[in-house]
Amino acid sequence: MKKRVALSWSGGKDACLSLDTLIHNGIEVVCLVTTVPTELGRTFGHGEKLELVKLQGEALEIPVEFITTSFNEYTERFIETIKTLKEKYDLNGIAFGDLYLEDHREWGEKLAVAVGIEALYPLWGEKENSLRMLKEFLYSGxxxxxxxxxxxVLDETWLGRQLDHTFFDDIQTKDLCPMGESGEYHTFVFDGPLYKKKIVLEDSEIIQLETTKKLEFKKYILQAK
Structure with a gap:
């Protein structure tokens, strides 16, 4: 039976590379799943506007399902929603873009057991492979x-930078995971091989959050390729 999976979707490079890997391995990604804490009203982790994640779904032509939850009920609400999506999409798996953090994988596998589906980790490997993984993304298109x-770990001059070969060289001068696995930096993927349209991001400003800085885009549209 062909695998039909939901993919935990942050909108960044790890999630996108996971999507690409799954599809190229013959696995059908039937929906993207993004959590939205009620305390934030934005995506978990990246703190992104929901409109931008919706645009990614439109560009990829894959439906996006939002899981609205409080921090206190995060796991319970996640399980409840995936059970519902299991019936809606005939799911037999859920995929995560984690690279090597064992506690993250343990959480995802327990969740999958609770729902009665398989947990997939298409990018899983050793911490030492993170630089190679970043290079793989650079050549992915x-x-x-x-x-x-x-x-x-990083100042605001890194905001707005594209993940290119200069970025690849510069990130190696910093004492952090090259892929930002511990949240050192987050990204937004706006174009690529699976994108039927590209997302144009304009009119940005930097906003200060508790321990991070965020690049906010005021204008964003889908554009034909």
């Missing part, structure tokens, strides 16, 4: 920009 940085 996808386009991403840095939208959020942790102030203890």
């Amino acid at each position: 996808y386009k991403a920009t840095v939208i959020r940085v942790r102030e203890d």
Whole structure:
């Protein structure tokens, strides 16, 4: 039986590379799943506007399902929603873009057991492979920009940078995971091989959050390729 999976979707490079890997391995990604804490009203982790995630779904022609939850009920609400999506999309798996953090994988696998489906980790490997993974993204054809940085490791000059070969060289001079696996930086993918349309991002400003800085786009549209 062909695998039909939901993909945990942040909108960044890891999620996008996971999507690409799954599809190229013959796995059908039937929906993208994004959590939205009620305390934020934005996506979990990246703090992105829901409108931008919706545009990614439109560009990829894959439906986006939002899981609205409080931080206190995060796991319970996630399980409840995936059970509902299991019936809606005839799911037999859920995929995550985690690279090597064991506690993240343990959480996802327990969730999958609770729902009665399989947990997939298409990018899973060793921490030492993170630089190779970043290089793989650079050559994948996808386009991403840095939208959020942790102030203890990167300053605001990194915001708005494209993930290109200059970025690849510069990130190696910093004492952090090259893929930002611990939240050192987050990205937004706006174009690439699976995108039927590209997302044009304009009119940006930098906003200050508790321990991070975020690049906010005031204008964003889908554009034919």
